[in-house]
Amino acid sequence: MIQTDKNSITFLQFVFIISGIQISVAVLSLPRKLAEAAGSDGWMALPLGFVLNLICSYIIVSVMRKCSEKTLIDAISTMMGKWIGKAFALIIALYFFHLMYDGLVRAILIVKIWLMPNTQAYVLMLLLLFPAYKVALGGPRIIGRYAEFVAVISCWLPFVYLFTLKYAHWLNLLPFLKEGFQPVLYAVKETIYPTLGLSAVFILYPYLKNKEKAASALFLSNAVTMSVYMFITIICFIYYSPYESKYYNDPIISILKTIEFRFIERIEVPFISFYLFVFSLVWIPCMYIVSYCIRQIFELDSHRTPLRILCALLIIGTYFFIPTFNQSDKLQHWLIWFGFSMEYILPSLLLIYIILYKRLRPRSIL
Template sequence: MKVHPGHEITSLQYIFLLTGVQVGVAVLSLPRKLAETAGTDGWISILVWWLVSMLASLIIVQIMKNSPRGSLPDWAAEVLGVWAGKTIALLLTLYFCVLLYDGLTKSVLITKTWLLPNTPAYVITVLLLLPTYMIARHGPRIVGRYCELIVYLSLWIPLVYLLPLKQAHFIHLLPVVKDGWQPILTGAKEMIYPTLGMAATFVLYPYLKHKEKATAAVIASSSLTMLTYLFMTLICLVYYSPDEIAEYNNPVISVLKSIEFRFIERIEVPFIAFYLTIFSLVWIPTMYLATFCSSWLFARKDIRGQLQILCILIALATYFYTPTLYQNLMMEKILIGFGLSVEYIFPLILLSFIVLYNRLRRRNC
């Protein structure tokens, strides 16, 4: 599938798209998970994993530099044969579908918990799929624009998070490195799930307007992601007692409950509604990416057919079977394994293969 002119995305859009897929729903529970393993030093784990994830995204970019005009399946089909391409396309389709489904069900569950407890899950799913379909059908450029706009529109959110600081106890953070480095390093594994989404580069790289800036862009995007995580985690750590923080499923939302304004008693209610737009930064791009890969698999030019099928499938799936909170956690575990292999291990293997391959070819020449 060659890139059509007029579908390129800018570096900023690319940065925000990657960050959006990563941050989206993952940020909500991150402070709890980090606190569970690393206690109040959880924020150091973020810095540790920052380096790892940046390395992983750089590897992915390095791979994609071999294929400036086609996605990863295109490259695989060209170099390794059609079936290799199909395998990779299938793998990516599955991966993005899981990512999409996880993000979507998490959003639905959160909406149900906080805003619409009695509305059936499938209605909320259909409701959320509506804008998803509308936006994803336009292709990468519009998806990129959407991510960019939403990021700009949510720039006020950090300001809201500064309000709970009135009741913050910065003393919670002391002493730094409380129980040695062991818990911090174990805590770093909690960062796998919140960094998933870098694989988008496999598909989006050919659409980049300035491919030479791709390296800088992924560094910027992973830094932005980590900055967001660091900010949110620190806010939660200084607000909640270290003995209590593990009790909250989504401390990032719960922390807002204590904010009082004179004109609006409970800020978290409109906030969670607005947060849906940020959640959508997970499922809208992955929806596009999944259908891109599946269209590639079935050699379809237009993704709309696949998009419609996928939307209907998801709607039907949630109608007959709504995942519970526990099942969602199970799915998260599966996703962590899947993501670790697709985004961290697989690129490493692929890159070493490419290096070897190029060297062999050069020798043969």
């Protein structure tokens, strides 16, 4: 059993970590992708994705409640053997590495386009990873406190979009279901990538103080995620219209260029700067989970060394190669299927296996 006293996280910290992983760089292009999939009905896919995530969350919590306060890696090692546990740790590490890398790459590309076009990508990677390393090194408790801090300083961001309502046309949302329900169902696929991150519960659950509230915490985190996505999507649809949103790669940034204040010329500059804090809630927890899994694989005393190696590899790799937006889109498409397998299919299979394992071996220490 792992020691969680020094790294315990509260209910709200757990909520902010999970919703922070979900509300990431994907929000920038989500209105465009929903408009491409279902036109003006694209926003209807979000509640359906919310229901799907609630089912997934319940299954994940049910799995972790049967693991006797162990991480899933430790539980699998107990049930299936040491090497199967290491293989599972490697799969989790690869999954969260791709989530982390895609978030970092997308953030760097956005910063280069909107803020610092002449800065080299590896320099931006270094600037992003230096504070991220210090936070991830502190473990779940420090990550949880950082997530609370980000939630407080970024709560003003949605209110900026309210200034666009005077130019809004609510008729852009009508008629409802003009092409039937099939396009809406097709658009649900576009909500998978923006809501990935629930499998972080496999590692973070033992650190939650009140584990009986885990299901409520996941419900709240999913509700926060869906509310943000719904708000941003509808704002873009009623301002640009779903058809015009298709022509903007990141419509929620482009819409800021239309907002004018007397005291600031370009509102998108401080917006992106503050939103980098929100972006960081993707790669910081993922950095910790990746280094934790590597620690488990090689049976190290601390995740410090894997974390340092990870940061060094990211900086050196970015010096030689940085993906383009098109290549990042391909990575996101691949992550949809990888994430669907990790967060929807795998937990269901694990729950069935653990139930059978406990029935066949009632005296098991699991």
